[in-house]
Amino acid sequence: MSKLSVGIATLVSLFASFSVFAETGIDEKINIAVKPFADAVAGFVFFSFPVAGVAIPFVLVWLIVAAIVFTFYFKFINLRAFKHGFELVRGDYHDPEAAGEVTHFQALATALSGTVGLGNIAGVAVAVSLGGPGATFWMILAGFLGMSSKFTECTLGVKYRNELPDGTVSGGPMYYLTKGLAEKGAGFAKLGKVLAVLFAIFCVGGSFGGGNMFQANQSFAQLVNVTGGDTSWLADKGWLFGLIVATLVGLVIMGGIKGIARVTSKIVPFMAVTYVMAGVAIILMNYSLVPSAIGAIIDGAFTAEGISGGVIGVLFQGFKRAAFSNEAGVGSAAIAHSAVQTSRPVTEGFVALYEPFVDTIVVCTITALVIIITGTWDPSVDPSAGVQLTSSAFESAFSWFPVVLTVAVILFAFSTMISWSYYGLKSWTFLFGENNFTDATYKVLFLFFVVLGSSMQLGAVIDFSDAMIFAMAFPNLLGCYFLLPVVKKELNEYWADYKSGKLVKTRVS
Amino acid sequence: MSSVLMVGVDGSECGERAVEFAARRAKNSGARLFITYIIEWSPFTFSTALENAERHQRREEEIQRAHSEIVDPIVDRLKTEGLDVEGLVRHGHVAETLNALAKSKGVVNIILGRQGTSKLKAHVFGSVGSRLVQSAECAVTVVP
Numbered sequence: 001m002s003k004l005s006v007g008i009a010t011l012v013s014l015f016a017s018f019s020v021f022a023e024t025g026i027d028e029k030i031n032i033a034v035k036p037f038a039d040a041v042a043g044f045v046f047f048s049f050p051v052a053g054v055a056i057p058f059v060l061v062w063l064i065v066a067a068i069v070f071t072f073y074f075k076f077i078n079l080r081a082f083k084h085g086f087e088l089v090r091g092d093y094h095d096p097e098a099a100g101e102v103t104h105f106q107a108l109a110t111a112l113s114g115t116v117g118l119g120n121i122a123g124v125a126v127a128v129s130l131g132g133p134g135a136t137f138w139m140i141l142a143g144f145l146g147m148s149s150k151f152t153e154c155t156l157g158v159k160y161r162n163e164l165p166d167g168t169v170s171g172g173p174m175y176y177l178t179k180g181l182a183e184k185g186a187g188f189a190k191l192g193k194v195l196a197v198l199f200a201i202f203c204v205g206g207s208f209g210g211g212n213m214f215q216a217n218q219s220f221a222q223l224v225n226v227t228g229g230d231t232s233w234l235a236d237k238g239w240l241f242g243l244i245v246a247t248l249v250g251l252v253i254m255g256g257i258k259g260i261a262r263v264t265s266k267i268v269p270f271m272a273v274t275y276v277m278a279g280v281a282i283i284l285m286n287y288s289l290v291p292s293a294i295g296a297i298i299d300g301a302f303t304a305e306g307i308s309g310g311v312i313g314v315l316f317q318g319f320k321r322a323a324f325s326n327e328a329g330v331g332s333a334a335i336a337h338s339a340v341q342t343s344r345p346v347t348e349g350f351v352a353l354y355e356p357f358v359d360t361i362v363v364c365t366i367t368a369l370v371i372i373i374t375g376t377w378d379p380s381v382d383p384s385a386g387v388q389l390t391s392s393a394f395e396s397a398f399s400w401f402p403v404v405l406t407v408a409v410i411l412f413a414f415s416t417m418i419s420w421s422y423y424g425l426k427s428w429t430f431l432f433g434e435n436n437f438t439d440a441t442y443k444v445l446f447l448f449f450v451v452l453g454s455s456m457q458l459g460a461v462i463d464f465s466d467a468m469i470f471a472m473a474f475p476n477l478l479g480c481y482f483l484l485p486v487v488k489k490e491l492n493e494y495w496a497d498y499k500s501g502k503l504v505k506t507r508v509s
Numbered sequence: 510m511s512s513v514l515m516v517g518v519d520g521s522e523c524g525e526r527a528v529e530f531a532a533r534r535a536k537n538s539g540a541r542l543f544i545t546y547i548i549e550w551s552p553f554t555f556s557t558a559l560e561n562a563e564r565h566q567r568r569e570e571e572i573q574r575a576h577s578e579i580v581d582p583i584v585d586r587l588k589t590e591g592l593d594v595e596g597l598v599r600h601g602h603v604a605e606t607l608n609a610l611a612k613s614k615g616v617v618n619i620i621l622g623r624q625g626t627s628k629l630k631a632h633v634f635g636s637v638g639s640r641l642v643q644s645a646e647c648a649v650t651v652v653p
Contacts, residue, residue, distance in 0.1 A: 100600030103552040167566030339561035
């Protein structure tokens with residue numbers, strides 16, 4: 001508990017110094033101080049080139065090209081292994097001797113709770129508003145291709161994970177980039193180290209930004225929105241919200257109060273199911289509009305009337321929001337999936353196919369259909385108002401839904417923060433070593449960013465943090481290209497065993 | 510060829526009575542005896558990334574604690590009485606796992622203590638005994 005009290009004391013002192021500054025406009029000061037640096041990083045990561053009048057960021061091309069290459073290299077693994085992935089999640093191949101270890105289902109559920117969230121709710125609304133209904137088509141396609149990226153990185157995550165002497169398991173791009181590339185020779189070993197360090201730096205940045213400040217910021221915005229907007233008592237109390245959230249997150253990650261995490265991890269799937277069911281209910285209530293909505297999605301994907309940038313503009317919106325939402329190719333999921341109990345790494349790759357499927361193809365499509373059917377999309381929307389847009393789309397069918405959505409958004413944000421605090425910590429300790437001091441330093445910083453994120457409108461910092469998450473894809477996917485033959489070997493060996501019936505099915509259905 | 514018996518224990522007094530019952534029968538018939546403790550666990554729960562990372566270690570700890578606090582003392586005591594007895598600890602759904610273990614060990618009779626749960630609780634959650642009686646592939650004896 002001493003670690004906890006040190007953490008809280010540090011947080012309070014950080015907050016005290018912060019509130020003194022607040023009177024003199026700290027958000028402006030931070031903006032001015034950080035902006036040149038943030039702009040440089042964001043400018044580099046989101047380096048764009050014009051295609052048909054639309055500025056396309058290179059990182060997006062990088063993600064999509066990798067997803068296409070992996071899909072073809074593994075001969076449409078996203079279709080081929082879809083059924084077998086489901087059998088694995090269902091537990092058909094559970095080894096009874098391994099009961100009590102982390103199952104495929106648990107690894108998938110944990111990874112999903114890190115990605116299902118604001119991207120599915122807010123991001124989709126922005127995509128449909130800016131890109132028209134047609135953006136949905138490209139979003140689904142990007143989700144489908146992204147399945148192959150997840151397959152690749154999660155297989156590698158398990159294959160090169162570390163099993164530490166104390167029995168804990170730790171995996172992710174930091175490990176497969178170092179260990180995997182080292183197997184290819186001395187030159188590759190050096191490259192692997194550089195890529196792993198870069199990945200870890202970006203991952204720490206992403207864990208403070210997109211995995212933390214953005215979440216705190218957006219959930220607070222929705223809370224204010226549902227309690228009366230600008231007239232809400234909470235409107236100027238972002239710091240209070242931030243402090244409460246930081247305390248709860250702190251209790252989990254510093255105090256080791258597992259109860260809170262356990263309760264959240266049980267409520268989050270329930271909220272996700274509620275959200276999906278409400279969406280399906282709205283779609284069924286308006287079933288006569290569904291054919292025309294699907295027509296609009298398909299027509300819009302290829303015609304794009306009145307959308308800036310034409311078809312390329314629509315495609316860009318769809319791909320961008322899919323990438324934001326499912327993080328395929330970013331490498332974060334490989335950390336979450338790597339704790340699974342299996343002797344065949346490729347099995348977790350099959351299971352990971354379900355992550356973009358559930359996240360993007362199922363949940364995002366439902367959100368998009370609801371927004372299109374209810375006609376709530378608005379081309380003049382401010383991209384930061386995504387949650388409100390989805391909220392009013394659901395409200396038009398169920399007047400009470402914004403309250404439920406607010407609870408869902410806050411819980412999704414909370415579980416995303418818990419997940420990212422783990423990803424960031426693993427990267428931090430990879431860089432600075434694993435001891436109590438480095439551990440506590442990271443956690444205190446993480447909590448500070450929760451308060452910062454919810455109390456300020458830091459445009460530059462938010463841009464910077466998005467850039468950090470996407471920057472993770474550069475070292476991660478470059479390493480994945482080099483390691484493709486390793487994955488292929490694992491896949492071919494396993495697939496031969498599977499097809500010849502050598503694998504023991506423990507569940508007869 | 511002597512028969513094989515299995516007792517499901519849960520650390521309670523009822524489980525203790527089941528052990529005494531089974532020990533008497535094993536002594537009389539020369540049967541082999543398994544003392545089994547099942548740690549309630551489901552493959553379909555939700556957990557955090559940190560919990561998953563530590564899961565392997567926790568599992569070892571859980572198995573060790575079940576052995577040292579519940580199963581081993583019983584096994585040691587019965588061994589001194591000259592019985593052929595072995596302790597088992599597994600994770601899983603209690604009734605299903607007991608049944609599967611019994612099958613794999615060639616057990617002819619599973620012996621359980623009465624759980625003594627209230628009617629309501631048994632209705633809502635189902636009791637291990639009644640589930641096992643309905644699904645087991647060998648004889649089940651419930652000791653009051």
